[in-house]
Amino acid sequence: xxxxxxxxxxxxxxxxxxxxxxxxxxxxxxxxxxxxxxxxxxxxxxxxxxxxxxxxxxxxxxxxxxxx
Numbered sequence: 085x086x087x088x089x090x091x092x093x094x095x096x097x098x099x100x101x102x103x104x105x106x107x108x109x110x111x112x113x114x115x116x117x118x119x120x121x122x123x124x125x126x127x128x129x130x131x132x133x134x135x136x137x138x139x140x141x142x143x144x145x146x147x148x149x150x151x152x
Contacts, residue, residue, distance in 0.1 A: 099125040 093100060102125050110116035124133070 099127055 088096075090101075103120075103123065106123060106125075107116075107120055110119050124131075
């Protein structure tokens, strides 16, 4: 049996660490397997599911202002 350390796995397949963590949080049954099959994990910040036309909204103040 071959054992791989966390550092080795992180260098080789970093997505597997996130998948393992998420799988542990999901229900243990048919629903959990179905949800896990829809999970998509990508290695970096670039992925094919970008927003179509993001618009930046300016925030004048960090406090919520009540209108009178």
